Amino acid sequence: MAPNQVKSFPSVPLKDELDIVIPTIRSLDFLEVWRPFFEPYHLIIVQDGDPTKVIKVPDGFDYDLYNRNDINRILGPKASCISFKDGGCRCFGFLVSKKKYIYTVDDDCFVAKDPNGKDINTVEQHLLNLKTPSTPFFFNTLYDPYREGADFVRGYPFSLREGVPTAVSHGLWLNIPDYDAPTQLVKPLERNTRYVDAVMTIPKGAFYPMCAMNLAFDRELIGPAMYFGLMGDGQPISRYDDMLAGWCSKLICDHLNLGVKTGLPYLWHSKASNPFVNLKKEYKGLFWQEEIIPFFQTLTLPKECDTAAKCYVELAKLIKEKLNHIDPYIVRLADAMITWIDAWEDFNPPAEAVPAVANAKKDAVPPKKSK
Numbered sequence: 509m510a511p512n513q514v515k516s517f518p519s520v521p522l523k524d525e526l527d528i529v530i531p532t533i534r535s536l537d538f539l540e541v542w543r544p545f546f547e548p549y550h551l552i553i554v555q556d557g558d559p560t561k562v563i564k565v566p567d568g569f570d571y572d573l574y575n576r577n578d579i580n581r582i583l584g585p586k587a588s589c590i591s592f593k594d595g596g597c598r599c600f601g602f603l604v605s606k607k608k609y610i611y612t613v614d615d616d617c618f619v620a621k622d623p624n625g626k627d628i629n630t631v632e633q634h635l636l637n638l639k640t641p642s643t644p645f646f647f648n649t650l651y652d653p654y655r656e657g658a659d660f661v662r663g664y665p666f667s668l669r670e671g672v673p674t675a676v677s678h679g680l681w682l683n684i685p686d687y688d689a690p691t692q693l694v695k696p697l698e699r700n701t702r703y704v705d706a707v708m709t710i711p712k713g714a715f716y717p718m719c720a721m722n723l724a725f726d727r728e729l730i731g732p733a734m735y736f737g738l739m740g741d742g743q744p745i746s747r748y749d750d751m752l753a754g755w756c757s758k759l760i761c762d763h764l765n766l767g768v769k770t771g772l773p774y775l776w777h778s779k780a781s782n783p784f785v786n787l788k789k790e791y792k793g794l795f796w797q798e799e800i801i802p803f804f805q806t807l808t809l810p811k812e813c814d815t816a817a818k819c820y821v822e823l824a825k826l827i828k829e830k831l832n833h834i835d836p837y838i839v840r841l842a843d844a845m846i847t848w849i850d851a852w853e854d855f856n857p858p859a860e861a862v863p864a865v866a867n868a869k870k871d872a873v874p875p876k877k878s879k
């Protein structure tokens with residue numbers, strides 16, 4: 509069946525293909541409303557903050573929960589690359605998962621309803637987005653041609669209609685939009701009530717502010733690039749975890765001819781984090797990005813970089829070399845990017861890796877398992 513004939517998607521949960529990663533420093537009570545959609549899947553919960561705090565997981569879910577002690581024990585010195593006191597800690601879950609797809613969601617997000625009043629199964633829509641091609645080279649004005657009731661419009665080159673594999677699916681949010689602190693401060697009461705029934709490929713060469721609140725990706729295609737940086741405790745910046753991963757993963761997707769989609773599915777974001785606290789955490793990012801983003805926009809990776817991991821190592825080197833004048837932190841970040849790839853390859857050995865390395869991880873003490 510040609511890709512543009514994929515019009516619907518079996519609602520049977522693909523539990524062997526996807527893990528759900530949740531960072532939390534608060535509570536997991538939100539899982540109750542997601543139960544119909546999440547219960548079939550394995551959850552990887554990354555508990556941030558005080559590891560002695562007991563965070564209750566509602567009964568009936570299949571999960572692994574990792575706190576900071578687990579991360580330190582499992583990664584050893586390489587744990588230094590995983591943020592503490594920042595939602596970016598979630599990338600530890602991406603590292604230890606063995607599934608092809610990841611869906612990551614924040615603990616203050618709830619099930620939204622579509623205009624017909626139907627509960628939105630975000631997992632199902634993300635899987636549809638990821639399992640159908642993207643069209644980064646030529647914009648289809650009727651948006652995603654692989655969706656029910658859409659197709660390529662007149663003038664769309666037939667040579668491009670196969671599309672490319674989709675690596676990232678970026679979902680959106682009703683109610684509290686993902687605004688930065690200054691915008692939150694001047695528009696504290698603004699709520700997003702606009703449901704746009706569209707999924708579109710972000711064109712090659714265009715970057716975007718990737719929000720991790722409602723995000724899915726193909727680990728096998730782009731996993732190594734989904735490092736959420738060194739943020740939070742002990743770092744000069746926070747809340748740019750997903751932004752960093754967004755810039756890096758989009759550059760690498762463009763280089764490897766992989767696609768990134770944004771739009772459906774929506775979820776309901778309920779909690780506005782404190783804008784004054786957020787401003788203190790993210791303000792350096794507001795002006796650093798004015799220099800970092802043009803760096804990404806003008807960067808070309810060598811053609812020898814033919815995997816996400818190789819691209820990422822090269823990118824870390826270029827960031828260290830070209831951006832270190834911004835702040836000494838950039839050097840630490842670039843080094844942490846390399847540590848991340850080392851840790852990634854410990855857990856996800858490349859085909860030619862020595863089996864002994866892979867076995868070493870089998871001795872790692874298992875985390876707290878579901879009942």
Ligand SMILES: O=c1ccn([C@@H]2O[C@H](COP(=O)(O)OP(=O)(O)O[C@H]3O[C@@H](CO)[C@H](O)[C@H]3O)[C@@H](O)[C@H]2O)c(=O)[nH]1
Nearest residue numbers: 531532533534556593594595614615720721747750781
């Ligand atoms: O120190 C922390 C802070 C938060 N978390 C967990 O991370 C997510 C997001 O936290 P929160 O909802 O407070 O932040 P938002 O501003 O609404 O979210 C956006 O900002 C980014 C912050 O990194 C995030 O990726 C975006 O979605 C929650 O699950 C918190 O529990 C944490 O683990 N440690």
Ligand SMILES: [Mn+2]
Nearest residue numbers: 614616779781
């Ligand atoms: Mn939130």
